[in-house]
Each structure stands twice: as C-alpha cells, then as structure tokens.
Amino acid sequence: MANAVWHTGYGIEINLSLPDLGHPGRPDLLREITASVAERDPQLLECLAHHYGRECLSETGGKSPWMFIRRGRAGGRRPLVASHLPITHKATPAESAQHKATKERVVETASRYGLEAEAEVPVANRRSVSDAVVTGPAGIRIGWEIQYHHLSPSSVHRRSANAVEHGITPLWVAKDRTASLIDRAPWARVDDMPWKDIADGKEMVIRGGYRHLQVWKCLPSSERHCLLSEGAGHCGAMHADWFVPALCLPEKKPVPIEDLILQSATGESVPVYVPSRSNGRAGRHMWVPAADSALWQEIVGEKTPLPAAPVEDEDVEITFAEQEIDRTCRTVLNGR
Structure with missing residues (x-):
C-alpha cells in the first residue's frame, strides 16, 4: 500500500493524503483515479518506486507495478490507499484447450440428457458472459464458469452476483486447490487433465466443492x-x-461431473452456504444433495441465504492526513 502514485496519462505525482490530491486545478481527478480498473486503462496508475527506477517489491511479490485506489481502514480513519494490481494471467494454449474442452463437455452432456444448453451466453445486461448455461425442466438455470487460471475474488463476487440477479445460479469450476474462487461462490474442483482426455470423455470427478x-x-x-x-x-x-x-x-462414491451437470439443473443437487462457527463473516460454499439440504435446514432452524457480494460504501467520508509523499514501494508480500 502507498500514499501516492504516478499518473501515466498526466505525467504527475498524486498525493492521496491531500484533499486536492496535490492538484487543485483538477477537480475530477479523484473520480478518475477511483474508477473501476475495468473502466480505465489498467496502466493508468504506476508505483512511484517503479516509475523512478527504484526497487519495486511488487516485481518479486507476484504483483504488477500498476496500481488501483481504494478506501483503507486505519483505526477510525478511512484514508485513500494505493495497492498493486495482481499480474494479469493470460491463459496458456494448454489452459485454453482445457477450458474449451470442459465447456463443450458440459454442453454436450446436458444435451445428451435432454436439457437445454448453450455456450457463451451473455447475461441480460451484458456485463458478463457465462461459459455455458444449462436449463433444467423446471426452469432452473445453471451458469457454468470454467476458470482454470487466476481471477480476483472481487471479480468472482461481481460476476456471481450479476448472474444471480438475472436468475442464473453460478457454478464455478477450478482445477487448483488454491483457486481464489473457492468458497466465494458455488464451486467444484476437478483434476488438472489434458484437454484430449476431457474431450474424449475420460472420467472427470468432482474433487472438491461437493x-x-x-x-x-x-x-x-x-x-x-x-x-x-x-x-x-x-x-x-x-x-x-x-x-x-x-x-x-461409510465412504460415498465421488460425484462425476456428468452427475453434477444433470442434478444441478434438475434440483437434485443444490448450492448451500454454511457460515463458519468461529467467524460469522466467513463460510463455505458447496453443492449438496437436495435431501441433505432440507435436513440441514430443519436442524439449523432456518434457511441460510447465499451471501451477497460485498459492496464498498461510496458515501463514506475519506480521511486526509496531509502527509509527505512516500516514494518507497510498500507492497505487501504475504498475500494478505
């Protein structure tokens, strides 16, 4: 985190601890730099250390030298802070082939079961596109999201909330135990398989998430x-x-992906969110048999809704400490 950034468009230093950001002649600057990264050039804001050729810890910490601005928390204060964006991961040819093969397997399996299935489906407001949408006989719509490379937690929340808003239950598929989407939305983890095995119908079981x-x-x-x-x-x-x-x-048989494709669309398997016993703000997303979900609701006494995506309070008053610019890279390397 840092209290200043370099604006690559204007060629200026921005001091986030000043009410006017150090540029009283640019009244729209705050709005410009706090815009979503999806709505601006990701390389608009640069780490000052990187810009001046000094040591930028992001280069060894798995982050990029490009920044985004958010409201921080420091005691009772809410300062503006700059944080490093993660390095954008471009799918390798192998990952792209795996993604395509899995998407096609979902659609082909659903069609074989007599379900309506379509690939590359834009959500109503076109803010996102589901890799595949499978519709069951009762109108249940499952949006399959094949995510074999990194996606930020905020993107998972945003896209999941957008899907739910338009009547689609998201089902995220990962192949990595450490994928950021795990427990942030209904999910399933499969083995890291060659695309040819996926396309040829080799057994593909759910290793996590069910x-x-x-x-x-x-x-x-x-x-x-x-x-x-x-x-x-x-x-x-x-x-x-x-x-x-x-x-x-006794031990139960693993669930093949074909079963989850069918059962999620027919309502035989449903998504459940179970809050953590020790931390009410945390919990686990999972797919479960519908009968187990009904019994769980009887045991806990109420239905626990899926948590909504966290929303940043845009009306919160920003605190300006009026400090000197710190041109040292302060990126956090422990992943927190």
Whole structure:
C-alpha cells in the first residue's frame, strides 16, 4: 500500500493524503483515479518506486507495478490507499484447450440428457458472459464458469452476483486447490487433465466443492470428534456437519461431473452456504444433495441465504492526513 502514485496519462505525482490530491486545478481527478480498473486503462496508475527506477517489491511479490485506489481502514480513519494490481494471467494454449474442452463437455452432456444448453451466453445486461448455461425442466438455470487460471475474488463476487440477479445460479469450476474462487461462490474442483482426455470423455470427478451431510451422536463409541469440545471428549449431543464423499462414514462414491451437470439443473443437487462457527463473516460454499439440504435446514432452524457480494460504501467520508509523499514501494508480500 502507498500514499501516492504516478499518473501515466498526466505525467504527475498524486498525493492521496491531500484533499486536492496535490492538484487543485483538477477537480475530477479523484473520480478518475477511483474508477473501476475495468473502466480505465489498467496502466493508468504506476508505483512511484517503479516509475523512478527504484526497487519495486511488487516485481518479486507476484504483483504488477500498476496500481488501483481504494478506501483503507486505519483505526477510525478511512484514508485513500494505493495497492498493486495482481499480474494479469493470460491463459496458456494448454489452459485454453482445457477450458474449451470442459465447456463443450458440459454442453454436450446436458444435451445428451435432454436439457437445454448453450455456450457463451451473455447475461441480460451484458456485463458478463457465462461459459455455458444449462436449463433444467423446471426452469432452473445453471451458469457454468470454467476458470482454470487466476481471477480476483472481487471479480468472482461481481460476476456471481450479476448472474444471480438475472436468475442464473453460478457454478464455478477450478482445477487448483488454491483457486481464489473457492468458497466465494458455488464451486467444484476437478483434476488438472489434458484437454484430449476431457474431450474424449475420460472420467472427470468432482474433487472438491461437493459434500454430504453427516449426523451422529457424540459418544465415546463415535468415530467422529466432538464439534464442541477442543479435546477428545464427547458431549452426548447430536452433531451434524458436511464432508466430502471420501470422508463420509461409510465412504460415498465421488460425484462425476456428468452427475453434477444433470442434478444441478434438475434440483437434485443444490448450492448451500454454511457460515463458519468461529467467524460469522466467513463460510463455505458447496453443492449438496437436495435431501441433505432440507435436513440441514430443519436442524439449523432456518434457511441460510447465499451471501451477497460485498459492496464498498461510496458515501463514506475519506480521511486526509496531509502527509509527505512516500516514494518507497510498500507492497505487501504475504498475500494478505
């Protein structure tokens, strides 16, 4: 994070800690630099250290030297801060082939089941395009988003919220355990397979993102740990939690992608959001059998809606500390 940036269009330094940004003759400057990166040149704002040829930590920290402006939090203050944009990942030929093969497999599988399916479907307001939309007999619309390379969490939230707003349930597909989309929207993880295997119909199972509800009484004879006790004790109460097929008791068979294509469109499998016990602002997205979802709602006593995408408060008053410009790169390298 930094308190100043270089404006490549005007060739000026911008001091984010000053009410006029150091340029009283440019009243629209704040609006220009806080515009969404999607609505401006991503290289409009540059790290000052990078511009002046000094050490820019972004170059070793997995970020780019290009910046975006956001409202920070520092105690009770809300200063403007500049942060480095992630390095834009362009799909390799192999990733592009995997993406195309997976998209075609979704459409072809759905059609084989007699479902309506279409590729490259623009959402009503054309702010995004779903890789494939599968429509079930009752009108359930599933928007398949094949994402085999990096996408920012904010983009996942924005595109998911846009889909839901237009009656489409998003279903994001990843191949990486560390993909940023995981648990930020309904998702499924598959193996990293060669595109030819995907196209040829080789078994493609869901490795993550699909779970089953397990209910058990917490007794010494139980094979599961107590959810309430930090130790190895047993409380005697009934517990319920979600497990991937391999960790169910007894173990359940993995779900092939063909089953998820069919069941998500027919409502036999549904998306569920389970808030974290320790942090109400966090939680897990997952696909589950509809019967398990109904039982879970009975157990918790209410239906937990999918969380809305976080919205930045545009009306919050910005705090200006009126500091000297810091031309040192302050990018955070720990990924937080």
